[in-house]
Amino acid sequence: MSDQIVPILMPKWGLSMKVGTLAAWHVEEGTEVNPGDEIMDVETDKIANVVEAADGGLLRRCVGQAGEVYPVQALLGVLAPAEVSDAEVDAYVAAFEMPEIEEDEEEVPSHLSVDLDIGRIRYMTREGEGTPVVFIHGFGGDSDNWMFNVDAIAADAPVYALDLPGHGGSVKTIDNPGLGTMVDAVVQLMDHLSIDKAHLVGHSMGGLVSGQTAIDHGIRVASLTLICSAGLGEEINADYIDGFVSAQSRKELKPKLKHLFADEGLVSRSMVDDLLKYKRLDGVQDFLEALNGNLFSDGKQAAAIAEGVAASGVPTTVIWGAEDAVIPQSHSGAVKGAKIEVISDAGHMAMMENAGRVNELIKDQL
Template sequence: MAGRITALVMPKWGLEMREGRVAGWLVEEGARLEVGTPVIDVETDKISNAVEAPDPGLLRRKVARDGEMLPVKALLGVLAEADVPDAEVDAFVAAYEVPPADDAGEDEGPAYAWAEVDGIRVRYARRGPPAGVPVLFLHGYGGDLGNWLFNLDAVAAVAPVIALDLPGHGQSDARLPGASLADFAAFVAAFLAKIGVDRVHVVGHSMGGAIGAQLALDHPARVVSLALIDAAGLGAEINGDYTGGFARATSRRELKPVVEQLFADPTLASRRMVEDLLRYKRVDGVGALLDALQGTLFPNGRQADTPGLRLGESDAPLLVVWGAQDRVIPAAHAAQAPRRALVEVLQGAGHMAMMEKPGEVNTLLKRHIGA
């Protein structure tokens, strides 16, 4: 019976998500769905997003109710073709049980690991199959590995993944290996050596994209392929009001309008997101290191270095993804990528394209890595 029916379930977005609230259905029962069709909006304590159809079919049952708080893997709805009898659908709903949170297939091992590299302790996470070339995710300025909450599990379905809190970010030590892109690239290479990984597919967002480009130039044997998402390093222009405002903000009132610039839809800058960023910024040493990074990488509202423009020297396959409404780094920089790059500009997304258009970004990443 299960082979004829697809369960639409509460997703697990990020390593710490345990439940989500149903914000509203986007389609009616009986609607024909294709893979990737947005079906239902779900809110977490960090962000809201649409759950997409995992398979084609008809939406035969809405099980979850608007406003309901449900655990990860809870049944939201049922997809099946018209030739599946109603009684079979009803029996599937009645028999469905939410897998336990510690189900062996859900989380293998601890959520996070730690490594000390050149005297700096950094947090990272590993997911996915044990074999294959890992995909290394590098976040941007002021971010952390949680920026990939919509992407890690999707990519881990086809390859091992590693997500890192860069030095001075997230829960890693509030220390820098140096403030230049070359310093960070050398640190990432040393980190990979520390955890016993020789080669990776690199996925970098914003500053993390520039670090990934620098890694491909300075340590080419480490980089199998490179995917840049709204990346720094492909042009000189950058929104200095954002980088400077982020470094200077000390209150929610100051930080919220800055964070809103990250998204095409400013309402995605949730209260929890702003509070988490304020908590990070209040860690001893973080203010000084953000100032140091901004002064070195983005002085006077310009990008000091553009390693992405030198990627013609690299043989690594290159994917460039940009949000068309990016207000931090102009989407026009995508056209400045090397001619061999596959370039995709996504409408309706800003600087956080991997969070705003996760389905499209994940499809592009899996295709790029598989190729």
């Protein structure tokens, strides 16, 4: 009956994750688990998050111990129906080959870079079949913002996630950066990759970029998934945007990042440190100040895409975190004819705080 035994494994979040800490179990042995149930908390050096069950079944063994560190794909638990004997479960656990720490040389390089007319653009990719999906991050973010989404969606389609100009590992020196700059980067990358048409998934400013791409290049866009998107209303939290741009220290930056999550505990030391390193790169400060001035000056959004997206006829899903403290959730209804989903217990980074539900909605849109 070993074919009825289903392992629960340490997840892999992002290309750089090698190990994770099993922080806590939410279920006990003997519990009937349903797909999507929250079963444990896992912490990495980047972020902590809840793990949802990929499969359903009776939890027969909690192999992993709370507080212990395990490599990616390590056996943490076992699901099996009651008719599978304890001896068979024990034999499965004993025979399971625990993985060693992954070596980079065995993986696809974490990121690729290409020199386009707009400058060097860095991106990550996952192979798959069908119409590609392009993930577009928000203001001050990068492709790693999609660490909980890329692999899940790659099961259904080829996936690409780029660093927009001025962000991540992409070009930092851009004269007067604005919305057009970002749209050009997306279209140029699609041209380079020979992507005629793609599903665009955009978060925050990335939603604005995705929507404007559909307006300007509708024939290139199969669908839109807009997550806590800019461009659907005028209001925006200037305390967050301006504070993020001006922050020069941990003390200044960390309180601003708390605006991003319903659970402020997700703002880790590593997250703050990584963003400070990014902000201290040559050209970044000038870029962010210019982009902020062009898109979000005086606490208001300069660009509006709701009518244009609706007129484009591109199938659109709008997803919002009910506790978004950066862009009001009331903007979610701005695109006429769009499917709307508001996710409780999630803030502006809804694709991180409730990745499971967001991934389901993206797949529905595909």
